[in-house]
Amino acid sequence: MNTPNLKETWKKHYAIAPSSIDKMSQVDGVISAYNSNIDAVLKITPKLIEDLCSELKLSYEEITNIAYSKIRTKEDVLKAIVKCFTSGIAEEWLVEEVSVFKWLQERIGYDRLQMGGQAGIVANAMAVCGAQNVYVHCASLPKLQAELFLDLPNLKSCDEKGEIKKAHDIDRTTDLPLIHWILEFDIDAEINIDGHKIKCPKSNRFIATYDPLNFELYTDSYFNKQAHNLSHDYIVLSGYHMLTEKLPNGKTSADIIDNSLELLKGWKKGTRDCVIHLEVASTQDKVVRKQIIEKIAPEMDSIGLNERETIDVLEVINKEDLAKKCDKETTSANLFDGIVAIKEKTKCPRIQLHMFGLYLTLQDKNYKISANANRNGMITAAVVSAGKAGTGAINDKNALLWAKDMEVADKSLEELERLASHIKSLYGENALMSEGICSTDKYDIIAIPTILVPKPLTLVGMGDTISSISLVASR
Secondary structure: HHHHHHHHHHHHOOOOHHHHHHHHHHHOOEEEEEOOOEEEEOOHHHHHHHHHHHOOOOHHHHHHOOOOEEEHHHHHHHHHHHHHHHHHHOOEEEEOOOHHHHHHHHHOOEEEEEEOOHHHHHHHHHHHOOOOOEOOOOOOOOHHHOOOOOOOOOOEEEOOOEEEEEHHOOOOOOOOEEEEEEEEEEEOOOEEOOEEEEOOOOOOEEEEEEOOHHHOOOOOHHHHHHHHHOEEEEEOOOOOOHOOEEOOOOEEEHHHHHHHHHHHHHHHHHOOOOOEEEEOOOOOOOOHHHHHHHHHHHHOOOOEEEEEHHHHHHHHHHHHHHHHHHOOOOOOHHHHHHHEEEHHHHHHEEEEEEOEEEEEEEEEOOOOOHHHHHHHHHHHHHHHHHHHHHHHHOHHOOOOOOOOOOOOHHHHHHHHHHHHHHHHHHOOOOOHHHHHHEEOOEEEEEEEEEEOOOOOOOOOOOOHHHHHHHOOOOO
């Protein structure tokens, strides 16, 4: 089948998206936990950098003398900015002192605020797609955070008294905002420090993060109590990736993970067919990454990851050669072998990979969601994520279906063809190119080519949106 015919075939498959979104209104409840935060985005100018250096009386020698990658003083903020600006690289440093956090609020400010954290992003997506009740966990929920939740009656959280209320209207006044400053800079921008002229070689960003609660996977006691009694069909989890092996408060990641799994048992109690999904996310601490795969993933009904996260996981399950192969050639064929290895390690019944141009699900035979239903959910996610990329946000139904009549991309079909050829070499002839489904004796393999938006307005939270909608829209 040639490319035009394939595109027409997939356009017919994609016609399911509007009705799949409508069916999401039949979902009784979704719990989204753990991490919600505020992203404060600022385009940082050369003048601001120079002014701050002057205010803090920092010489070129001082600002380029970096002893550690943490923020304990105002000067550390400037050191990190200049480092990233000079090399055109992206880094994230943690703000460890509340006094520096307050200085960032007062002196640095922001151009705009947006929802941050996987749980917050997923909650907004689930609510606008029409799930009857979306319950979002918030370690901190002052007005500044609450107003980033969509003003929808089905999107709920716990107020200061522990009562379930519309999340947008809550103001836990004693909660301190958890802010991730995203400081963006442009290629060819130039700063002058003590006569040293520095030109930025690549547009990028530096992130200064003040988020002490999410970095210890803090669980709100009111939400935990309510979750035992909430009616829900799905639990979507993330936030474990923010842990480190040893925390400043003396706790360990292993203790925190074990405690969270105990809490989840209570959340599941009395709910017959609840599906629990883990979004793996980029986990820098290798010990924590291994704990996520060995402790959490085997307890899940589903896990989601992207290309980079797949490679990172392979590195901690003694599949270093496969990780290197995927890193060198990040193709659907190599990544398929990667998620097979991860599935065999975790025994998780469903794994979904979202990569550039292709979504791929590997699930057990007779999984509680059929292969066809999974394909429909993935298609729906592809339409919604393209709408998010094309419009900058998915705040209403129009944005959800913005891309519904667009064709799948040529590159997406190329990646699907690469996968189909690989599956043929392993399992024989298949209909992945035209149907997106291949059943073997052991697995159902579902893969779809996606819509690619040429000039996306945003890519923030795309993976979280894809994974959650793929799952929930497949009912």
